[in-house]
Amino acid sequence: MAIGEFSFLLSNERAIGMKIAGLFEEFWPPAANPRGSIREFVAESGSADEARICRYLRSGDFVFAAMGMAEDVFGSGESIMGGSSVLTDGEWVWRSDLQFYVSKYHVELPHEFVDRIRSLQYSVPVVSVEDMSMLTDQIVEIRS
Template sequence: MKIADFFQELWPQSFGSPAGSLKDFLAASPYQDDQKIAEYLLAGHDIYSVMGSSEDVLGSGKTILGGDSIYTDGEWLWRGDLWFYVRTHHVKLPEEFLAQIRESNYAVPAENEPQLIEIAKYVQKNL
């Protein structure tokens, strides 16, 4: 399973070795299509839902509703607050993930229930 926002501040070690600190993946400027990317992230299939909010780990003082939830498009996983980090802090995403988002014309693939069940089992095992 690929994790789009695999930063040490956001995921438990049980998922493997993170790409590094979120602070190391900040861009000076936003993606030109950051709004569409954020919409894609918000439209993902909900795999693990958490009520409540998470604090911005980069210190803005803002909280993100459902930030600890986990979403997928069937290939990638990401947290519910990733859209916030992309829009607010210009977090860089993996190029392979960005290419997939853009190639799909910013539309999350339709649900594949057996696949989503397997992804949910993977997430539950590692939380």
């Protein structure tokens, strides 16, 4: 199993894997096996399709919504409303503030995730209620 990927076996023996985009130590607990600091993934500039990738990140389905503001970990003084909320496309999950870091600091995402976004033509697929329930359980488990 890859770092940041979790798998639960359902009662009907169907497994759902969860991959975390933006798996940085500033945002996720040690149980999630963060990839390191977000500072290690800052790029000089963004990809040509960065705006469309950010739109995809904003369009995910909410696994759960968190009230409050998340402060920019780079110290800009900016706050991101609901930044610790978690979104999904059914396969990957990410914090709501990830799009802020991608657009402002050109934070690099896992290549597998970017390839998925592009293959889906920047359109988040519909996530089933069953899959959403399982993803929620997985998030709760690693955050507790």
